[in-house]
Every structure is written in C-alpha cells, then in structure tokens.
Amino acid sequence: MLKKIDKSAQYLAQNIDLLRCPLCHTSFTLAGYALICENRHTYNISKKGVVNFLTIKPDTTHYTRKMFEPRRQLIQAGMYAPVLSEMQSMLTPGNLLDVGSGEGSFLELLDVAGHKFGFDIALDGVNMATELTDMQAFFSLSDLTNLPFADQSMATVLNIFTPSNYREFDRVLAHGGQVMKVIPDRYYLQELRSAFGLPIDYDNGAVLAKFAENFPDLTHKEIKYEFALPKHLQQDFLSMSPLEWQISKADKLEIAKQPPETATIHVKILQGKKS
Template sequence: MLKKIDKAAQYLAKNTPSLRCPICHASVKLDDYALICEAGHTYNLNKKGSINFLTIKPDTTHYTRAMFEPRRQLIQAGMYAPVLAEIQNRLTSGNLLDVGSGEGSFLNLLSVSGSKFGFDIARDGINMASEYTELEAFFSLADLTNLPFSDQAMGTVLNIFTPSNYREFKRVLADDGQVIKVIPDRYYLQELRTAFGMAVDYDNQEVIHKFAENFPDYTQKEVKYTFELPPQLRDAFLSMSPLEWQVSASEKARIAQNPPQVATIHVQILQGKKS
C-alpha cells in the first residue's frame, strides 16, 4: 500500500492545474513532495498527504478531534444520509470542492465524475480526513478568503454548515459551475438545544438573502426528518456540535444520564448556478 504522502503526490500530479499559489496567485508545479509556484513559494506535503497553505496559525483549540470524532460517528451511522442523497442528486460533472470539509466524512460519502478537494482551518479535521485511506481526494489547510485553487477549476462548491465567501466561490467555479449550500433551519438539532437549555430560535433568512443576492435564480429545498440515535451514540450526540462549548462539564454529565434519543435534522439546501 502506498504511503499517504506518495498517494497525495500522485493525486496532485494529476490535478496540479487546479491549484495556485495563495500568496502571489501564480500557477504551481509539483516537485517531488512540494508544490512550488513561479515565484518560488513552496508548500510541502506532510506525511499525512496534506498541505498547509495558511499564512496564519491553524485552529487547534476549538474544532478538535474531541468534536470531530463524535460527528464522524454520527455521519457514518447515517444521520445525514437524506441530506447527502439530495446533494448527490444535484452534483454535476467537474471537480468538487468541499468548503470547511472538517474530518472529511461528507466528501467521502459523495461521488463525482471529477476530482475531489477539501479544505479547513482546523488541523485535526484535515489530519482525520487522511484516515480515509480509500478516499481519492486532496485535503489542505487553507483560508476561505484566499483559496489555493485556480480560476474556474471547480464544477461544484459544496458549503455545508460553514461560512461562505462568494467572491472566491465564483472565482474558482467553472462558467457552468454551481454552489450547493446547506444551512440549518429552525428545528435543526432541537433536542440538543433543548437539553442544553437553549432556545430553538434559529433564523436563516439573512443567510438565504445573501445567497439570493449572489445567485438570483437559485433553488431552495427544505429537508426535515428525525434520526433515531443508537444508544451507543447518544453521548456522541452531546459532543458533536459547538453548542456544547456553552455548557459546563458538570451540566453535560448530568444531561448524559438521560440523553436525547432522537435528533431532528432540519435544513435548507440552496443551489445557485454561476451562469
């Protein structure tokens, strides 16, 4: 079996034209285990097969393995299967970019005719993505406001529960490309919010309005269902979201004595075409 760094190098060899230098925006070439631009800026592959394109420190404090691991368990158990099925039906030919890809599970479960790319600012997430040894994709640490991807390199930009930068999205999209954005709606994870003593009052209208400004002919679909939490994953449910950051360890331990048994998934899927 190939080492992760060798597998990544092979993948990059086929996909170098899809990347650019985030410092000077020049094209890059693969030289052994590094991407080097025309100005000499160098980005080395690490042993896990990813590259750090960031000019700032990656997040090693908030989005950590302690949160990504339970999230991965729930994704693998099928908690988001209906959402992913809707996304899969909307994918077109061309490369797929997963924005804020976390630990890579969503990208792992989607099929596309082109190549797959994922990036995040969370080091643990990108490191965990490399654990999907059968996944053909390239992951990197990168900045949402200055993507290390070439103009018109992507067929689809996928934006699940993460911030957006529509200027950069449009730049990297092919002329016939699209953005698929998934946002939480009012009842998303309402059982978790209730258990933590938080109001179930999420309002996504401002996010939808911003999307509509950038993609006036967008389509929108509501997806709402409940997922029965297996007993062995009910504790994981309590740890899968940044919501837990607002809850003390003692309060979380108390809730774990009688955790939620179901999870409501309530989202809006927005699809906008660049053209």
Template sequence: MLKKIDKTAHYLAQNIDLLRCPLCHTSFHLDHYALICDNRHTYNISKKGVVNFLTIKPDTTHYTRKMFEPRRKLIQAGMYAPVLSEIQTMLTPGNLLDVGSGEGSFLELLDVAGHKFGFDIALDGVNMATDLTDMQAFFSLSDLTNLPFADQSMATVLNIFTPSNYREFNRVLGHGAQVIKVIPDRYYLQELRSAFGLPVDYDNRDVLAKFTENFPGLTQKEVKYEFELPKNLQQDFLSMSPLEWRISEADKLEIAKNPPKKATIHVQILQGYKS
C-alpha cells in the same frame, strides 16, 4: 498501500493545473513532496498527506478530534443520509470542492465524476480526513478568503454548515458551475438545543438573504426528518456540535445521564449557478 504523503503527491501530480499559489496567484509545479510556484513560494506535503496554505496558525483548540470523532460516527451511521442523497442528485460532472470539509466524511460519501478537494482551518479535521483511505481526494489547510485553487477549476462548491466567501466561490467556479449550500432551518438539532437550555428555533434569514443576493435564480429544497440515535451514539450526539462549547462541565455531566434519543434534521439545501 501508498503512504499518505505519496498518495497526495500522486493526486497532485494529476491535478497540478487546478491549484494556484495563494501568495502570488501563479501556477505550481510539483517537486517530489513540495508545491513550488513560479515565484518560488513553497508548500510541503506533510506526512499526513496535507498541505498547509495558511498564513496564520491553524485551529488546534476549537474544532478538534474531541468534536470530529463523534461527528464522524454519526455521519457514518446515517444521520445525514437523506441530506446527502438530495445533494447527490444535484451534482454534475466535474471537480468538487468541499468548503470547511472537517473530518471528510461528507465528501467521502458523495460520488462525483471528477476530482475531490476539501479544506478547513482545523488541523485535526484535515488530518483525520486523510485517514479515509478509500477516498481519492486532496485535503489542505486553506483560507476561505484566498483559496489555493485556480480560476474556473471547479464544477461544484459544496458548503455544508460552514461560512461562505462568494467572491472566491465565483472565481473558482467554471461558467455555469454551481454552489450547493446547506444551512440549518428552524428545528435543526432541536433536541440538542433543548438539552443544553438554548433557544430551540434557529433563524437562517440573514444567511439565506446573502445567498439569494449572490445567486438570485437559486433553487431551495427543505429537508426535515427525525433520526433515531443508536444507544451507543447518544453520548456522541452531545459532543458533535459547537453548541457544546456553551455548556459548563457540570451541566454536561448532568445532561449525559439522560441524553436525547433522537435528532431532528431540518435544513434548507440551496443551489445557485454562476452566471
């Protein structure tokens, strides 16, 4: 089995034309374990197989393994399987970019006739993503406002529960390519919100309006169901979301005595095409 650094180097050698330097926007060549652009800006592949394109420090305090590990367990247990099934029907041949890819499980569970790319600002997330050894993909630490991907290099930009930058999305999308964005709807994770004493109904109108502004011919699919939480994952459910950050440690201990037994998944899947 290839080491992670060698696996990434091989993948980048095949796809070097899909990247561009985030500093000067020129093309890269691969020199052993380094990406070097026409102006000699250099980005090394880490031992984990990740390239850091950020000009700021990556996030190592908020989105960490403490959250990503329970999230991975729940994703791989099928909590989002119906959502991913809908996304799968929307995918077209070509390269797929997962925006805010976290620990990589969503990207792993989707099949695409093209190459896979994921990025995040969370160091633990991208490092965990490279542990998914059966997946062929490239993960990086990248800035949403200045993506290290070439113009018109992607067929699909996937945006699941993460921020958007439609200027950059349109730049990297080929003609007629698409953005698939998944946003929470009113009752998303209502059991978790209720347990934490937070407002249960989620308002997605501003996010929806912004997507509609950029993709006026969008299609919209509502997906709503209940996922029965396996007993061994009920505690993980309490730790899988940033919602947990608002709760005191004392309250967490009390809630953990009687965790939710199910999770409501209620989302809108938005699909828009570059004109």
C-alpha cells in the same frame, strides 16, 4: 498501500493545473513532496498528506478531534443520509470542492465524476480526513478568503454548515458551475438545543438573504426528519456540535445521564448556478 504523503503527491501530480499559489496567484510545479510556484513560494506535503497554505496558525483548540470523532460516527451511521441523497441528485460531473470539509465524511459519501478537494482551518479535521483511505481526494489547510485553487477549476462548491466567501466561490467555479450550501433550518438539532437550555428555534434568514443576493435565481429544498440515535451514539450526539461550548462540564455530565434519543434534522439545501 501507498503512504499518505505519496498518495497526495500522486493526486497533486494529476491535478497540478487546478491549484494556484495563494501568495502570488501563479501556477505550481510539483518537485518531490513540494509545491513550488513561479515565484519560488514553496509548500510541503506533510506526512499526513496535507498541504498547509495558511499564513496564520491553524485552529488546534476549537475544532478538534474530540468533536470531529463523534461527528464522524454519526455521519457514518446515516444521520445525514437523506440530505446527502438529495445533494447527490444535484451533483453534476466535474471537480468538487468541499469548503470547511471538517473530518471529510461528507465528501467521502458523495460520488462525483471528477476530482475531490477539501480544506479547513482545523488541523485535526484535515488530518482525520486523510485517514479515510478509500477516498481519492486532496485535503489542505486553506484560507476561505484566498483559496489555493485556480480560476474556473471547480464544477461544484459544497458549503455544508460552514461560512461562505462568494467572491472566491465565483472565481474558482467554472462557467455553469454551482454552489450547494446546506444551512440549518428552524428546528435543526432541537433536541440538543433543548438539552443544553438554548433557544430551540434557529433563524437562518440572514444567511439565506446573502445567498439570494449572490444567486438571485437560486433554488432550494427543505428537508426535515427525525433520526433515531443508536444507543451507543447518544453520548456522541452531545459532543458533535459547537453548541456544547456554551455549557459547563458539570451541566453536560448531568445531561449525559439522560441523553436525547432522537435528532431532528431540518435543513435547507440552497443551489446557485454561475451564469
């Protein structure tokens, strides 16, 4: 089996024309384990197979392995299977970019006739993504406002529960390409919100309006169902979301005595196409 660094180097060698330097926007060449642009800006592939394109420190304190591991367990257990099935039906051939890819499970579970790319600002997330050894993809630490991908290099941009930058999405999308954005709807994870003493209703109006502003001809699909949490994953459910940051450790210990047994998945999948 190839080392992670070699696997990434091979993947980049095949797709070098899909990247650009985030500092000067020129093209890269690959020299050993380093990406070098025309102006000699250099980015090294880490032993984990990740390239750090950030000009700031990556996030190592908020979105950590402690949160990503429970999330991975629940995704792999099928918590989002109906959502992913609908997204799969909407995919078109071509390169796929997962924005804010976290630990990589969403990208792993989608099949596409093209190359896969994911990025995040969370160091633990991208490092965990490279542990999904059966997936052929390249992961990086990158800035949403200045993506290291070439103009018109992607057929689909995935935006699953993460912030957007529509200027950059438009730049990297090929003509006829699409953005698929998944946003929480009113009752998303209401059991978790209820357990934590937070308002159950979620208002996605501002996010939806911003998407519609950029894609006036958008289509959307609402999906709502209950997922029965396996007994061994009910504690993981309490740790999978940033919502837990809003409660004390003592309160969480009390909630853990009787964790939720179901999770409501209520989302909208927004689809916008570049004209």
